[in-house]
Amino acid sequence: MATSDGGLRERKKRETRLALSHAAIRLALERGWDDVSVEDIAAAANVSERTFRNYFGSKAEAVVATHVERGRRTAEALRDRPAGEPLWDALVNAVVAQFEPAEPGGPAGDRFAAGIRELVAEPAVQQEMFRVHALAQDELAAAVADRTGAPAGDLYPQVVAAVVSAGLSTALSRWTLDPTEPIGPLLREVFGQIRAGLPEQR
Template sequence: MATGEGGLRERKKRETRFALSQAAIRLTLERGWENVSVEDIAAAANVSERTFRNYFTGKAEAIVASHVERGRRTAEALRERPAGEPLWDALVNALVAQFEPPRPQASDTPPPGYAAALQKLLAEPAVQYEVFRAHATAQDELTAAVAERTGTDPADLYPQTVAAVVSAGLGTALSRWARNPTGSLGALLREVFDGIRAGLPDPR
């Protein structure tokens, strides 16, 4: 019973973190970095400023928390993939599931000015620092999941290398999409990883 309650509490904490992160992203893209306060973010997520401070040290950490959560979910999804599925198929399917909605909707199309606002937000030094930290956290989570799936140790070179390659591929796709956020991010991720799995042959 206690374990179940602990799991429920942890899930609710993650949901609150994600809601705060989504509110922070939405508000800063709409109003600009300088025009959004911690109080604004907390109000948008229907929590107190004190609750926000329980989860994050500031706006930048809140904004990047969505990426941290997606990294955690990717590792969890990899663990849930069929045991007989080839590793890279399982990795790509687990990753794409975090970015590709089951049913595309009209609301998924970014509004005018979204790309410029996103580029400006990602150029903030505080956000860049948190993105660096988030990549490291996500890579550690994935390393552990790859090690479990392959029967290796997280300290071994193989799972660390696989996780690093996934992180680089994801970062490339996200950077490309951020410059022109139209079309399917899932399709772009699959294109990137198709090239990686093929050994990145000479395009000529």
């Protein structure tokens, strides 16, 4: 029973973190980074400012929490893929599953894409993204190691996780140029090139 309660508490915490993150992103896109306060974000998520402080130390940390959660879900999805599925099939399916279908309520269009580019260009957000990027990559490397049976500290899972991370970043950057199209096919195209060994084009 304790395990069940612990699992429920953890799920509720993750839901609250994600709600705060979505509120922070939405308000920043609507009002601009400098015109959004922690109090605004907490109110939009229907929690107290104290609750916000229990989860995040800054607005930037709240914004990138969505990225952290997506990375955690990708690692979990990889572990849940069928055991007999080839590694790269499992990786691609685990990544694409985080974007298909698109998250409910997610806006699209040139204005949204421009807003996202401005938001991630904020120095505070960039610094926080750099910090959590390594954590997300480590989680994926651990999932790859579990799936392949690689020994602790083996280089292969770390390389795979780094390549997946780079491919995802490339796809997201390309997608913001035309966010009216679904990102799933673009992700599969990017990872298809990676799996092919990035053959030289003539």
